[in-house]
Amino acid sequence: MSTFSIKPITTADEQAAFIAVPAYVYRDNPHWVAPIESSIAKQFAAENSFFQYGKLQQFLAYQGDQPVGRVVAAVNDRLIEREGISIGLIGFFECIDNIEIGQALLNAAADWLQQQGMTHARGPIDLSTHNNCCFLVDGFDSDPMLMMPYNPQYYLDIMEANGWQKAKDAYAYDLPLDHPLPNSFERGYKIAQKAGITFRSIHTKGEAFDQDCRQIYELFTTAFAHNWSSSARTEEEFMFEARELQTLVDTDIFVIAEDPKKDSDNKMVGFFMALPDYNIALKQVKGKLNIFGILKFLWYRRKIDQARVLAICTLPEYSRRMVALAVVYLGMKGGTEKKRPYKRSELSWVYEDNMRSRNIIESTGATIYKTYRIYEKALT
Structure with a gap:
């Protein structure tokens, strides 16, 4: 003992x-x-x-x-x-x-x-x-x-x-980026374009960034309202978290889909949210962002050659317009056509019973390489 x-x-x-x-x-x-x-x-x-x-x-x-x-x-x-x-x-x-x-x-x-x-x-x-x-x-x-x-x-x-x-x-999925996506993704992009959907990168500065984040919050809240074990966030809480990540955004891999025919205050209909894997640099910082930690982070961030896809989100009524395939196509394209392209991406995490998301992810050729678990226990 x-x-x-x-x-x-x-x-x-x-x-x-x-x-x-x-x-x-x-x-x-x-x-x-x-x-x-x-x-x-x-x-x-x-x-x-x-x-x-x-x-x-x-x-x-x-x-x-x-x-x-x-x-x-x-x-x-x-x-x-x-x-x-x-x-x-x-x-x-x-x-x-x-x-x-x-x-x-x-x-x-x-x-x-x-x-x-x-x-x-x-x-x-x-x-x-x-x-x-x-x-x-x-x-x-x-x-x-x-x-x-x-x-x-x-x-x-x-x-x-x-x-x-x-x-x-x-699950977390691994997707090497040395091969193009299946042709279905480019076809989905063309279908979305013909349906009038437009695409752009997220804004990263000033009021334009705030406006994008507010629309992302509304879309995220709508699309993931019934996620298991998820508790609601206020817009204020979401905006605080977004501003914490603002300087980490790579606009090449953060794609927004819009429908110009919708009300101008609510025209965002999907997004592809990915971030560079800053853990490559943070590993050298060892948890301390003092002056030396910041210098290490700035040095090692140049070595980042992979990214994590945090969310692929579209309104359900836009599924027939192939918006999900389109944003994946553009996000992956943006990450592999850079001067220093990403070599792999992780798509994570997705619950085991979320087959809609899993089907999209697996159609890219990605495979499960990590499994995570949440436990429960009766206290009575």
């Missing part, structure tokens, strides 16, 4: 220790990419809009004076309202390879959730599925792409030994 203790976080020093846990857990892992520590800290700041509709408790595991694990238990009222059950969340889980400590952390989170009246728990979800979520199930032998999770394989053993069961899997 190992000697350890589990403590709820109550002080600034404990908060700093919480942020530092992953660096200790992954200190010998060659594939882990440290998240920016200041971004993680913001999620626990009083200004985070989550606290307008939710509450949380952070826990730390210690061996002696060394923090060796962490977890967050959270209640997201928006998710409870949507699903109609008292379901809490666990997230931000990290732990050394010690099943006793891992289970003690999960038990502490579950006990707190029960005290809040929760009857079920789901995770890992960092406050909402709009943030980091899922455990990696297979594909441990390569680095994660931008904003994708990574974890040791033994996390799965800790969860299952604690009584957690699979709720849903999600």
Whole structure:
């Protein structure tokens, strides 16, 4: 039996220790990419809009004076309202390879959730599925792409030994870009053009960027309104997240489809959202964007030769006009005709039962190369 203790976080020093846990857990892992520590800290700041509709408790595991694990238990009222059950969340889980400590952390989170009246728990979800979520199930032998999770394989053993069961899997697809897309994508683009659909890159500056993001928010909210375990975001929350990513956009791989015949205030009908895989540069930063970290990031970003496709979104009524195929065609074309073209892309993540999206992705020739999982557990 190992000697350890589990403590709820109550002080600034404990908060700093919480942020530092992953660096200790992954200190010998060659594939882990440290998240920016200041971004993680913001999620626990009083200004985070989550606290307008939710509450949380952070826990730390210690061996002696060394923090060796962490977890967050959270209640997201928006998710409870949507699903109609008292379901809490666990997230931000990290732990050394010690099943006793891992289970003690999960038990502490579950006990707190029960005290809040929760009857079920789901995770890992960092406050909402709009943030980091899922455990990696297979594909441990390569680095994660931008904003994708990574974890040791033994996390799965800790969860299952604690009584957690699979709720849903999600997939990441790999698409080498050394071959053109099937002809059906170009044909889809031509059909969309003949139907009057126009295409352009996202604007990246000033009010034009804000206007694009507001329309993306409306389209995203409409198209993904029924996504499993997804809680609603306000426009303000979405705009804050968009501005965080504004300087990372590559306009060659962020395509917007418009229907000029629609009302001028709501003419966006689809988009292809991809970002360069900045994890290639962030891996060198090691979670710290101080002056030295910024210089490293600027140097290594020149080596980025792959991208992640985050979303392919079109209004359902435009499916016959082939808007989805058209934006994929233009996005992939934009990424491979650059002066320094992307060599591969990841399309992620997509739930296992989202066959509409999976069919589009698989028709490109992409294949599943990583699987992710969200678990659930009854607390009564």
